[in-house]
Amino acid sequence: MDERPEGNAAAVRRRRVFYIPGYDPFHPRRYRELYRKEAQAQAALSGYDIALVPRAGKGAGAGLATGPGPGSGAGGGRYGWRVEGRIEGAETRAEVEVLVWSDLVRASMGQSIAATYGQLARTAWIYLADGTLLRLARLRGGPIVAALYPVAVLLGQLLAALAGGAAVAGGLGWALGRAGLPAWGAVAAATLAGAALAVWALVRFKRLDHRLYAYYLMHDYAFGARGRGANPPALEARLAAFTAAIRAALDEDWDEVLVVGHSSGAHLAVSALADLIRAGVPDRGPALSFLSLGQVVPMVSFLPGAGRLRADLRFLSARDELVWIDVTAPGDGCAFALCDPVAVTGVAPPGQRWPLVLSAAFSQTLSPARWAEMRRQYFRLHFQYLSAFDNLPGRPDDYDYFRITAGPRTLAGRLGGRSPSPSRITRACARHRSLQ
Template sequence: MAGFKRKVFYVGGFDPRGPRFYHALGAEQIERWNLRMEEAATLSTRRNVSDTRVDWTIANPGRAVETDYSFLRWDDLVRANWIGNPFTLAWRAFRAYRDNIRNLDFATGKRLGKGQLITLFYPAIFTLLFPLAFGLPIALLLAIWLPWLFALPIGLIAGIFLARPLLVKMHAPWLLRFFVFNSELGGSGADPALNARLDAFADEIEAALDQGWDEVVLLTHSNGSILCVPLLARLLRRRGGALPPNFTFMTMGHCIPLVACRRDATAFKEELAYLASQDFRWIDIGSPPDGAAYSGVNPMLLVAPDPRPRMELLSPRFHLFYDPETYHKGYANKYEIHFDYLRTGDRVSEIDWPSLMATERTASQAVADFRANH
């Protein structure tokens, strides 16, 4: 029987892949961790609890640890917002960038991180430039035989098809969809389906808070951090502003300023300000090379001069745990960098995903050990 029992609720990013992908990723990382640690942790099969929740268990008998892991699903809502038609994507991306240029607090955004502003704009710039770079030479060649009225559109269409593999490799279409979703979320607030889903998530988490777990963690990755601002506000209001001492909110690669820096995101900023007035434990793990995350940034400072929550800002220092040939770096690996939070490297870190799931250390103890050792 487990001596330490942990409950984790996971809210992922803007990803159409559901629990099957993340379960497989977790199993792979637990296996890698076992090899490095010479332990025998296991990850169970998936259990469909409801339409919005899938569970699995991470057990480590050698340490008498059991982690009950609940994947809170919103991948169906991502798929519903996944723009397939390239012309529709182009139009909605144009509107999203127009609204960002009008409403984004660029001075604050620049102060928080230039890399994040580059990540915001490079998908749109490259999506425009690459088809032109490929298509205009073709149009010039065709213009030898055809009128410009025909040569130019044929060249541009050819440029779009030729540029597509390169843009996909850079994950530009994915990032465009991500920015469109969050731009529309910031401008108008969550839609009814998303609000209902957050209510369902709050029901699941609230029910677990009084079940005697040694630790309860609300864990988010990427875009999940944005969703968890109104989600955590719901929990706090239901509990009279008090969460139990065994509860920790943990963000990995948070991108909250993407919405919080919008002048028109009034509802979202009100929820963030409410969080800033409460007392709870918040740990953020953010890697400085990750241009899709705001590492070292306390987002509550955007709306409150003296936030009350006990927030720990921590760099995972991935470069210490990967060999040079396997370390993800550079623009070609931006996507991989953003997922390293959910992996274990060539050497084990106290705050890599398997270590947080398969050891008896609480999240706070893991952070303390990481700081002491690195």
């Protein structure tokens, strides 16, 4: 029998946090700096103390914990930071580690312009051919708009480049013909010039992607769809490393081991934790908690080849070795807000326990002025779960990322007593439900 402490009764002085980011090519230091900035803001708003402090040993100043691990994307180390808090009358310490797969993301983004348009065609076919995109649209419109955005932008750029090239070719051909150049020469020169202009335009468009995010989003959706939902071997190997890191922490002296999966990182966390529990966890160990934030699980679990993920969702949803809280917000147009990822995929077992689906309610937990400022900043809102809220009521069970990761209560003790969001979506919409 599992004899780990009940979450509601357990006090936390020492916590190990594993953060799994979404599809992000950047170095994990950006998450440390985000945590530092937003924790200070939330502490000032909520009246507690929290600080990032240097870690002991080599690399402490950079937040780099040495040793083998899932990789930092820079040199194969393990990247994290230490947090000390004085919250709710208790002093706590947390060790936060980013489980990195940004190197895999960067590799998947190293595509030429032509290859990206090939990705667009293949990904669109996978989602459209058997009605998967339409089934996803029954859940939430926001993620579908986000999925169609790169398609529309990239096709618009292609049409604009071709139209510009055709206009230049036509005008130049006419001018060269009038100048007495033989017809074949005029056509060849004009065609070459038009093609060059079209290529130049596409290159210029790609250089603007740091503002448009069309290529980035296209690579994101293509990464999940390229195996029709099945993980590529490199990602499976990385998941095994994630599982090993979490398992090692369960043998150490922590009060809670908390896994946080954000965006695409949520479904990676599901598979890593399912593998972990199948292999066995210690009976007398830290409380094991899973917090999924801004999840986009259906974008993968609805695909025909996602049997592994569907099996993991079904398995994890009925386990008593962990607590799983899923937090989203309708204001986040990039997430499947308030969608129970197990139920909507159609794999909920009779004894489903998890996840407990809660709303971060951006329109209420952000002040009216802040909400008005941010409500059209779609990508920024997708990261709001990791940021400060300036209108929290101050209840112990508020969603506060920094109390959750650095406070004196387990995830179950803080949020487990809440009722599921009354607006949660549980209807099964997926066509593909096989577990293999």
